[in-house]
Amino acid sequence: xxxxxxxxxxxxxxxxxxxxxxxxxxxxxxxxxxxxxxxxxxxxxxxxxxxxxxxxxxxxxxxxxxxxxxxxxxxxxxxxxxxxxxxxxxxxxxxxxxxxxxxxxxxxxxxxxxxxxxxxxxxx
Amino acid sequence: xxxxxxxxxxxxxxxxxxxxxxxxxxxxxxxxxxxxxxxxxxxxxxxxxxxxxxxxxxxxxxxxxxxxxxxxxxxxxxxxxxxxxxxxxxxxxxxxxxxxxxxxxx
Numbered sequence: 205x206x207x208x209x210x211x212x213x214x215x216x217x218x219x220x221x222x223x224x225x226x227x228x229x230x231x232x233x234x235x236x237x238x239x240x241x242x243x244x245x246x247x248x249x250x251x252x253x254x255x256x257x258x259x260x261x262x263x264x265x266x267x268x269x270x271x272x273x274x275x276x277x278x279x280x281x282x283x284x285x286x287x288x289x290x291x292x293x294x295x296x297x298x299x300x301x302x303x304x305x306x307x308x309x310x311x312x313x314x315x316x317x318x319x320x321x322x323x324x325x326x327x328x
Numbered sequence: 329x330x331x332x333x334x335x336x337x338x339x340x341x342x343x344x345x346x347x348x349x350x351x352x353x354x355x356x357x358x359x360x361x362x363x364x365x366x367x368x369x370x371x372x373x374x375x376x377x378x379x380x381x382x383x384x385x386x387x388x389x390x391x392x393x394x395x396x397x398x399x400x401x402x403x404x405x406x407x408x409x410x411x412x413x414x415x416x417x418x419x420x421x422x423x424x425x426x427x428x429x430x431x432x433x434x
Contacts, residue, residue, distance in 0.1 A: 241423065249363075249371065249414055251423025263421035266329070299370055313418065314361050316382070318370040 206230035206317065208300050213322030216290050224285040226300030226319055233281040234258070237307020239315060240274060240285045242296040250296075254313065255283060257306035290326045297321040330419035334426035340405050341434050348400040348429050350415030358417040360398040362391060365428075366411045374413075375400060407433050 212224040226238070240252040253274035254263040262274050273286040283300055301315035332352045340346045350360065360378050363371035373382055375391035378398065388403040402409055410433045415426040 239423070248427045249416075249423075249425040251416075251425065254421060265422045301371075304376075309421070312359060312377075313423075314359075314373070314376050314416075315363070315371070315423075316373055316376075318372070320370050 208302065208317060208319030210298065210300055210319045210322035213298065213324045215325045215327060217328050218290055218292060218326055220290050221286065221288045222290060222324060224287070224298050224300075224322055224324070226283045226285075228281045228283070228302070231302075234278045235306065237303035237305065237313065238274075238276060238283040239301045239303060239307070239313075240272075240283075241299045241301055241315070241318075242294075243299070243321070244293075244296040247296075252298075253285065254303070254307050256308045261307075261309055263309075287324070290324075292326050295324060295326050297323050329422075330417070330424050332415055332417060332424055332426035334413075334415060334429045336427065337430045337432065339432045339434055342407060343404050346402040346405045346409070346431055348413050348415070348431075350398040350400070350426050351396050352398075352417065352424075353396060355396050355398055355417065356394045358393075360391070360393045361416045362400045363414045363416065364409075364411045365414065371414065402431075405431075405433055409433060 210226045239254045255274045259276045276283040299321045300319045302317040304316040362375035365371045378393040379391045412428045414428045
């Protein structure tokens with residue numbers, strides 16, 4: 205079964221860090237780029253970060269650059285998102301999404317498969 | 329930074345056509361993607377590269393993109409189509425989404 209399953213969310217205090225995981229199954233993980241997208245409660249979607257199929261290229265939205273780190277482990281079929289210095293405005297459902305291809309620079313990207321998301325709540 | 333604008337809501341009767349607008353500066357020069365999100369669910373790709381439809385998406389979904397406006401059209405809207413619809417484009421390497429349009433099927 206082709207799927208993405210996120211984990212690692214929860215209630216976190218402001219200023220703390222958190223690492224989210226996204227486990228992939230049912231497809232050749234090493235062939236695909238991966239993305240993270242978030243959605244604040246009742247709000248729209250926000251693109252955060254992208255990693256190429258081999259982890260050699262990483263890209264970040266300007267709004268989060270410096271606080272987020274995307275990484276992947278192709279042996280574990282898992283992509284990660286490290287979020288540092290959490291703020292209340294980081295409260296959101298965090299989705300991982302598969303790219304339709306390798307997500308290398310200069311190619312065309314889009315999200316062809318989404319996980320169900322994991323909720324991160326930043327509150328004291 | 330690049331911005332995409334969508335009207336917040338749209339209401340249609342079953343069987344009518346629903347047209348969703350998405351506007352952005354010279355949007356026609358970019359590829360536009362459309363995602364459907366039903367309550368409590370993750371987004372689902374319904375249109376890619378402006379007008380292409382994934383195999384699992386019904387033929388009643390279509391898209392176009394020209395000038396400053398992209399359009400998603402559902403030709404004969406069904407109750408199951410009730411959802412939020414988001415347009416998306418790329419600003420260099422950042423995914424930019426419109427604010428979404430909530431479709432109500434009366």
